[in-house]
Amino acid sequence: MAGKKDTWVKLDSKTRRFINSIQGIKVTKENVLDIAVEDWDQVLEKERQATAAAEEAAKKVQELEEKAKEEKRKHDEEREASKESMKELDRLRQQGIHEKGEEMANLRRKYNDDWKQWEASKEAEQRAQQEKEEEAKRHLEAEKKRLEDDFAQEIERVRDSAQRDYKAAEKKIAEEAEQRRIKADAEADWKKEFEDLFRGEDSVTMLSKVITGDAVKVFADVLKDNTTVQELNIFNAKLGDAGVEALAEALKVNRTLNHLDMDSNEIDDAGAEALAEALKANNMLKRLRLPYNKIGVAGAEALAEALKAHKTLQKLSLFENKIGDAGAEALAEAWKARQAALSIASLR
Numbered sequence: 254m255a256g257k258k259d260t261w262v263k264l265d266s267k268t269r270r271f272i273n274s275i276q277g278i279k280v281t282k283e284n285v286l287d288i289a290v291e292d293w294d295q296v297l298e299k300e301r302q303a304t305a306a307a308e309e310a311a312k313k314v315q316e317l318e319e320k321a322k323e324e325k326r327k328h329d330e331e332r333e334a335s336k337e338s339m340k341e342l343d344r345l346r347q348q349g350i351h352e353k354g355e356e357m358a359n360l361r362r363k364y365n366d367d368w369k370q371w372e373a374s375k376e377a378e379q380r381a382q383q384e385k386e387e388e389a390k391r392h393l394e395a396e397k398k399r400l401e402d403d404f405a406q407e408i409e410r411v412r413d414s415a416q417r418d419y420k421a422a423e424k425k426i427a428e429e430a431e432q433r434r435i436k437a438d439a440e441a442d443w444k445k446e447f448e449d450l451f452r453g454e455d456s457v458t459m460l461s462k463v464i465t466g467d468a469v470k471v472f473a474d475v476l477k478d479n480t481t482v483q484e485l486n487i488f489n490a491k492l493g494d495a496g497v498e499a500l501a502e503a504l505k506v507n508r509t510l511n512h513l514d515m516d517s518n519e520i521d522d523a524g525a526e527a528l529a530e531a532l533k534a535n536n537m538l539k540r541l542r543l544p545y546n547k548i549g550v551a552g553a554e555a556l557a558e559a560l561k562a563h564k565t566l567q568k569l570s571l572f573e574n575k576i577g578d579a580g581a582e583a584l585a586e587a588w589k590a591r592q593a594a595l596s597i598a599s600l601r
Contacts, residue, residue, distance in 0.1 A: 440471050447475040456484040469496040473503040476510070484512040497524035501531035504538065511565075514542040525552025529559035536565050544572035553580025557587035 450457055464472055497520050525548045553576035
């Protein structure tokens with residue numbers, strides 16, 4: 254400034270830092286910057302302001318420092334709390350690990366115990382299964398042996414039975430052969446006897462000589478071929494229906510016999526019906542006597558029907574039979590229908 258004396262002042266370090274921060278003036282310890290102040294009062298005012306600002310700034314700095322300390326304290330406390338928390342967590346973790354370890358140890362022990370128990374159970378099961386299989390095998394072997402024994406016994410039984418059956422069959426065959434031989438011998442004897450009885454005779458009477466079974470069949474066969482006997486009287490020979498049926502077959506082919514008397518021979522309707530059939534084929538018989546038999550209505554009706562067509566029969570005797578009124582009526586109708594003479598005697 255013109256007209257005023259320049260004034261230079263030496264500023265303390267605090268003021269220099271402030272001025273340095275405000276005005277950008279670099280003040281160092283080696284180089285003191287002299288500032289010419291035109292107006293000392295202004296300088297002083299500025300210094301006071303600067304001091305006040307510096308004090309304010311210092312206050313703020315102090316507040317910031319205190320705040321920073323407080324924050325650091327809180328931070329330290331939080332860090333300590335965090336450390337405590339970490340310690341607690343570590344303790345809990347260690348405790349958890351310990352407890353978990355105990356639990357794992359217990360589980361491991363339980364697992365080992367269970368495993369041993371399972372192994373023991375498995376071994377017992379295997380032993381039981383093995384014993385069961387061995388028992389089944391023994392049972393199978395025993396059953397096999399039993400079956401083999403039974404089979405052997407059955408084979409022996411079948412062999413014995415076959416031998417017995419064979420011997421029985423042999424015996425039966427021998428017996429049948431013997432019976433056939435005896436029968437053949439008997440038939441040969443009967444045939445010879447009957448042939449001798451008929452030989453050269455025109456009339457033959459057999460009184461109370463029983464002729465049944467095979468004998469009557471041989472008798473009928475001999476009668477079929479006989480050419481001499483004209484009259485045949487068979488009294489009380491027990492011919493029955495079977496014997497009469499055999500004689501009826503002989504009548505169908507015999508062409509010599511004209512008189513047949515079968516008194517008291519237990520002849521029923523079946524025998525009478527067989528004689529009726531024989532009459533249809535025989536045209537030589539003139540007299541037929543059947544007294545004292547068991548001929549009923551059916552037998553009488555069969556004979557009546559045969560008489561209608563038979564032209565040679567002249568006399569029919571049914572004394573002491575059981576033909577009844579119906580049988581008698583049938584015979585009467587046959588008599589009326591006949592063109593040739595017919596005598597029907599004793600219809601009782």
